[in-house]
Amino acid sequence: MKRIILHWTAGKYQPNQCDLEHYHYLVGAEGEIYEGKFKVEDNEVCRGNSYAMHTGGGNTGSIGVSMCAMLGFKNEHNAGDYPITPVQFERTMKLCAELLKKYGIPLGADTLMTHYEFGQVHPKTTSFGKIDIVFIPPYPWVKKDEAGSFIRSKVRWYLENL
Numbered sequence: 001m002k003r004i005i006l007h008w009t010a011g012k013y014q015p016n017q018c019d020l021e022h023y024h025y026l027v028g029a030e031g032e033i034y035e036g037k038f039k040v041e042d043n044e045v046c047r048g049n050s051y052a053m054h055t056g057g058g059n060t061g062s063i064g065v066s067m068c069a070m071l072g073f074k075n076e077h078n079a080g081d082y083p084i085t086p087v088q089f090e091r092t093m094k095l096c097a098e099l100l101k102k103y104g105i106p107l108g109a110d111t112l113m114t115h116y117e118f119g120q121v122h123p124k125t126t127s128f129g130k131i132d133i134v135f136i137p138p139y140p141w142v143k144k145d146e147a148g149s150f151i152r153s154k155v156r157w158y159l160e161n162l
């Protein structure tokens with residue numbers, strides 16, 4: 001595997017059936033982890049419909065991790081009724097560190113990225129314009145284009161402290 005792409009589901013605090021089919025791992029509001037229908041290895045080579053479709057134009061070699069939250073998000077002033085919780089965010093950062101370690105992936109801007117960042121780098125894919133993750137409710141001062149590097153600094157801490 002070459003990278004992790006991080007998402008939010010734009011749903012409630014638990015995954016629905018559709019979410020389970022689209023991501024490898026999901027994290028609920030209390031930090032509980034759900035395994036999706038497809039295994040990480042199913043995305044090594046994406047064939048037919050037997051892989052987790054989480055990132056348009058970028059599924060091959062990509063582990064999809066998603067936080068179950070953000071239904072009704074409009075902007076930084078109106079994050080809806082299901083904002084990402086602090087424990088959910090922290091557990092997700094730790095999970096990303098665990099997965100990087102497990103799969104021997106070095107931490108970098110193109111190996112741990114948000115769906116938003118993937119779209120910015122690949123503007124001709126359907127991922128362009130995706131808004132996960134432009135806002136981190138537990139850290140509301142982090143700006144849209146700094147969310148990815150903020151996330152990587154958090155994951156780096158977990159990597160060094162696992």
Ligand SMILES: [Zn+2]
Nearest residue numbers: 007008115132
């Ligand atoms: Zn996404």
